[in-house]
Amino acid sequence: MPLLRRLADRYRRPADRRFGVRLLGAAAVTALAAVPFGLLVVLVETKWRPLHRVDAGAAGRLNRIALDHPAWTRALRVLSDHVWDPVTLRIAVAVLTCWLLYRRAWRLAVWSGVTAVAGGVVGLLVKLVVERARPAFADPVAHAPGYSFPSGHAMTALTSIAVILLALLPFVPRAWRPVCWTLGTVSVLGVGFTRVALGVHWFSDVVGGWLLGLAVVAATAWAFRGWRTDTGHSGEALTDGLEPELTGPHPEPDPDESRPVTP
Numbered sequence: 657m658p659l660l661r662r663l664a665d666r667y668r669r670p671a672d673r674r675f676g677v678r679l680l681g682a683a684a685v686t687a688l689a690a691v692p693f694g695l696l697v698v699l700v701e702t703k704w705r706p707l708h709r710v711d712a713g714a715a716g717r718l719n720r721i722a723l724d725h726p727a728w729t730r731a732l733r734v735l736s737d738h739v740w741d742p743v744t745l746r747i748a749v750a751v752l753t754c755w756l757l758y759r760r761a762w763r764l765a766v767w768s769g770v771t772a773v774a775g776g777v778v779g780l781l782v783k784l785v786v787e788r789a790r791p792a793f794a795d796p797v798a799h800a801p802g803y804s805f806p807s808g809h810a811m812t813a814l815t816s817i818a819v820i821l822l823a824l825l826p827f828v829p830r831a832w833r834p835v836c837w838t839l840g841t842v843s844v845l846g847v848g849f850t851r852v853a854l855g856v857h858w859f860s861d862v863v864g865g866w867l868l869g870l871a872v873v874a875a876t877a878w879a880f881r882g883w884r885t886d887t888g889h890s891g892e893a894l895t896d897g898l899e900p901e902l903t904g905p906h907p908e909p910d911p912d913e914s915r916p917v918t919p
Contacts (some may be wrong), residue, residue, distance in 0.1 A: 679808055697786065697805060697864055711858040715791045718853045722797040729797050729854070736798075740843065745816035746772060752823060763883060764899050768819050771876045775815035775869055779808050782868065791855050800856035807857045810865030813847040818873045825897035833895060894901040 722729040738744065756765035788805040802808075816873045817840045828836055848862035880898055 673774060697860065698728045703822065707793055707860060713861055714852060714859045715793075715855060717856045719791075719795075721795050722853060722855065723795060732850045732853055733798060734847065736809065736854060740809065740847045740850070742812040742816075746776075749816050749819050750818060756823065759902065761899060763880065764823060764902065767876055767880045767898065768880075771815055771819050771873060774876065775811055775872045778868055778872055779806060779811045779865070782864075783808070784808055787862070788858075791858060793855055796855055797852035798856050804857055805861045806864035806868055807848065807851050807861040809851050810844070810862045811869040813844045814866050814869030815873055818869075820912055822873075822877065822898045823902070825895070826900045837895075845918055853892045863904065866909050 722732070723733060742755060751770060753765050753768045756762075783803040783805065784863060786805045787803050788802060788806040813862075820842050825833060825836065844866070848866065851857040851862055852859050884899075
């Protein structure tokens with residue numbers, strides 16, 4: 657297929673090979689770091705009583721509020737199960753990745769897909785290692801399957817919203833970029849709040865999901881910016897997006913063509 661041949665040709669370039677190695681290395685390092693992190697959190701959760709009191713206190717108070725305000729609880733469930741559901745966010749990232757391929761932003765599309773997949777794999781790995789039980793109430797307002805730590809909703813929200821923002825910021829006027837960051841931050845915090853308020857996660861589950869999601873995005877973004885440095889594109893702030901050239905007709909110009917020809 658022409659697309660596969662084009663990608664294979666690009667991968668033969670040294671800068672692109674280093675980009676691929678960086679992506680795989682960043683994903684591997686993040687995955688390895690997730691296991692001891694999960695074990696550490698288990699140790700803290702089981703032996704450090706102040707954290708247990710915070711978790712239990714927040715869960716108990718929010719469960720009572722949810723029982724006393726059923727309309728408010730229904731609104732939280734709509735947000736958690738539909739608007740901010742991991743499936744919804746992953747579909748959004750998948751659509752973005754396909755659009756980036758259509759725009760011929762090959763490397764940014766790879767970064768988007770790898771970040772989303774790495775986040776899901778790392779989160780599942782830590783859940784299986786930690787095996788933490790979810791909160792249990794005499795009168796629950798919601799149920800969720802699987803283990804509790806880390807919150808998959810919280811982790812997916814952070815990774816997905818970060819991918820969307822870092823990819824699409826070049827299309828947003830500078831005056832509106834703080835609004836985008838604010839909306840993204842509110843969404844990430846809102847996801848965490850709904851999971852604790854509905855009684856399906858402990859507070860520390862949500863914090864763990866945020867931290868792991870941030871680690872994944874930071875690692876893969878570092879790999880992408882390393883490729884840009886290798887090809888002479890450096891110095892841009894993250895507030896401009898990962899690839900500011902995305903708005904132009906050639907979002908990823910041939911790095912060989914940008915180099916001066918030496919006699």
